[in-house]
Amino acid sequence: MKPLFVRGPSPVVRLVLAAFLGFALMVADHRYQYLETVRGSLSVLVYPFYYLANLPDTLLHRVQGRLADDEVLRRDLAALQRENLLLRARMQRFESLEAENRRLRDLLGSSVRVGERVLIAELLAVDLNPYRHHLLIDKGARAGVFVGQPVVDARAVMGQVVRADPLTARVLLITDVEHSLPVEVLRNGLRAIASGTGLINQLELPHLPKNADIRVGDLLVTSGLGGRFPAGYPVARVATVDSEPGNAFATVTAEPLARLDRSREVLLVWIPSSSEHAAGDPSEHSLNEAPER
Template identity: 60%
Template sequence: MKPLFNPGPSLNARVILAILMALGLLVADHRQHHLELLRTALSLLTYPLQLAADRPSQLFREARERLASQDRLRDENSELHRENLLLKARLQQFEALEAENARLRELLGSSLDVGERVLIAEIMAVELAPYRQQVLLNKGTNAGVFVGQPVLDANAVMGQVIRVNPFSSVVLLITDSDHALPVEVNRNGLRTIAAGTGPNHDLELLYIPKNADIQVGDLLVTSGMDGRFPPGYPVARVKTVRQDPDNPFTTVLAEPTARLDRSREVLLVWNLNETSRLQALTAEALKPKNMAP
C-alpha cells in the first residue's frame, strides 16, 4: 500500500535549503536592494505591534518623569521660598539701615546748625510708667556726659540728663510732669515757663496773662534764662489758647516739636561758651603759683 502522505525531504535537507535561501536573499538585498520595498511593507505592518509593545514602557517612563518633575518642582519651590524669605529679611535690614542713615544725616545736619559741641547717642530703653517720661541712653560719664546736660533730636529739645553711669545715662523728657523749661515766643520774645503734663505729652505754659500776645502756631524756643539750655533751640508749637473766667491766667498748651516717641538717636550738647569758661578756669587753677620770698 502507498502511504497517504509523502514524507518529503529530510529535516536536515530542509535546514540547509532554508540557510541557502537566506544567504541568497542577503546577497541579493546587499547587491541589488531588491528587498527594500518588502522591508518597508513589513515594517508598516509590524509598526502597530511595535507601538503596542512599547506603550507600557513609554507610560512607565512618562509617569516616572512626571513624578521626578513634581519632586524637582517641589524642591525648587521650597528653595525659592527660602530664598524669598531670606531676601525679604535682608530687605528689611536694608530699609532699617536706610532709615537709620537718614536719621543720622538729620542729626549731623542738626549738629552743624546748632554750632555746639555734640555727641550722638542711641536710646536703649524707654520708661513705660504712665507718669514717667524718661529714656535710657548708651552714653555715660566715660563719654563726658554730665547731669543737667541738654538732649536734642534732629528737630528740637527732648530733655536733659538726670542720672549718669559710666556707660549709660537717664534723660528726663520735657513732657515729664517734673520737668520745667524757660522758653520764649519766637515771634515776639514773650518769656514763660513750659511745664510737662505727663501722660498728655503736651507742655503747659505757666502764668500767661490774659492780655499776652500769644497765638496758636507760635514757635517756642529756649530762652537760656536757666543757664542750662543754650538759647534759641526749638521746643514746641502752641496748639491751644483758652480763656477761662475762673482762671486769672490764660490756659496755653503746646505740642513738642521733637519726635519724643519716634527718635532713636539723640544729640548730647555742650555749650561752647560754658565749656570754654570751664577750661579757662581749669587752666588757671593748674598754673603754678609764684612762691613768696
Template identity: 60%
Template sequence: MKPLFVRGPSPLLRMIVAVILSLGLIIADHHYDHLGAVRSTLTLAAYPLHYVVDLPAHMVRDTQGRLTSAAELRARNAALHRENLTLKARLQQFEALEAENMRLRDLLGSSFNVGERVLIAEIMSLEIAPYRQQVMINKGSRSGLFVGQPVLDANAVMGQVIQTNAFTSTVLLITDAEHTLPVEINRNGLRSVAAGTGLSQQLQLLHIPKNADVRVGDLLVTSGMGERFPPGYPVARIKTVRHDPDNPFTTVIAEPTAALDRSREVLLVWTMDPALQQRAITETQPEETAPRP
C-alpha cells in the same frame, strides 16, 4: 522502496550559503541602497511587537518619572516658599534701614544747623507714665556724656541727661512733670518758663500776664537762661491761649515740636561753656546722678 524523508544539504553548507547571502545583502544595501523600502516595511511591521515588548519598561520609567517630578516639585515649592519668606524678611529689614537712614539724615541735618560737637545715640527703653517721662539711651560717660547735657531730635529739644553710667544714660523729657525749661517766644522775645505737665504732647507756660502778646501758633525757643540750653533751639508751638477770670495769669498750653513718642535716635550736643561743662563732668563721675532740674 522510496525513503520517507529526502536528505537535504548538510547544516554546514546551509550556514555557509546563509552567510554568503547575508554578506551579499549587506554589501548591496550599503553600496546601492536597494533594500531601504524593504527595511522600512519590515520595521513598520515589527513596530507593534517592539511596542508591546517595551511597554512594561516604559510604564515603569514613566511612573518613576512622575513620582520623581512630584517629589521635586514639592521640594522646589518648599524651597521657593522659604526663599519667599527670607526675601520678605529682608525687604522688611531694608524698609527699616531706609527709615533709619532717613532719620539719621534728619539728625545730621540738624547737627549741621547746630554747628557744635554732636553725638547720635539710640533710645533703648522708655518710661512713659502719668507724670513720668524718661528714656534710656545707649551712650554714657565713656562717650563723654554728662548730667545736664541737652538732648535733641531732628526737630527740636527733647530733654536733658539726668543720670549717666559707663554705657547708658537716662534722659528726662521736657514733658516730665518735674522738668522746667526757660523759653522765649520767637516772634517777640517774650520770656517765660515751659513746664512739663506729665502728658506726652503738652507743656504749660508759667506766669504769663494777661496783657502779654501771646498768640496761638507762636514758636517757643530756648532763651539760654539757666546755662543749660543755649539760645535758639526750637521747643514747642503754642496751641491754646485761655484767659480765666479767676486766674491772674493767662493759661498758655504748648505742644512740643520734637517727636517725643516716635523718635528712635537722639542727638547729644556739647554747647555748654567749657568751664561749666568740665564742672558738670566732674560732678557727674563720682555719683553718676544729679537732682532733676
C-alpha cells in the same frame, strides 16, 4: 487520489534555494531599491508588536523619572522656601537699617545745624510710670555726659540729663511735670516758660497775660536764658490760646516738636558754658541736682 509529488526537494536543495533567493533579494534591494516599499509596509505592520514589547520598560523609566523629578522639585522647593525666608528676614533687617540710617542722617543734619559738639546716643529703656517721662540712654559719664546736659532729636529739644552714671544716663523729657524750660516766641521774641503737663504731646505756658502777643501756630524756641539750653533750638508750636474772663492769665498750650514717644537716637549737646561746667569740679554734677525750672 495520489499526490502529484510524493517527495519534495531534499533539505540541502531547499537550503541552497533559500540562500540563493535571499542573496538575490539582497542584491535587488541594494542595487535597485525594489523592496523599499515592502519593508516600509512591514515596519508599519510590525510597529504595534515592538511598541507592546517595549511598553513595560518605557512605563518603568517614565515612572522612575517622574518620581525622581518630584523628589528634585520637592528639594528645590524646600531650598527656595528656606532661601526666601532668609531673604525676607534680611529684607526686614535692611528696612530697619534703612530707617535707622535715615534717622542718623537726620540727627547728623541736626548736629550740623546746631554747630556745636554733639554725641549720638541710643535709648535703652523708657520709664513705664505714666506720670514720669524719663528715658535711659546708653552714654554716661565716661563719654562726657553730665547732669543738666541738653538732649535733642532731629526735630527739637527733648529734655535734659538728670543723672549721669558711668555707662548710662537718665533723661527728663520736657513734658514731665517737673520740667520747665525758658522759651521765646520766634515771631516776636516774647519770653515765656514752657512747663510739662504729664501728657506726652502737650506743654503749657503759665502766667502769660491776656494781652500777650501770642497766637496759635507760633513757633517756640529756647531763649538761652539760664545757660542750660543754647538759644534758638525749636521746642514746640502753640496749639491753643484761651482768655477766660475769670482768669487773670491766658491759658496757652503747645505741642512739642520732638518725637518724644518715637525717637530711638538722641543728640547730647555741648555748648561753651556747659563744656566749662562739665570740665569743672565733679562735685557740681550732683545726682540730685534739680532740672532747670
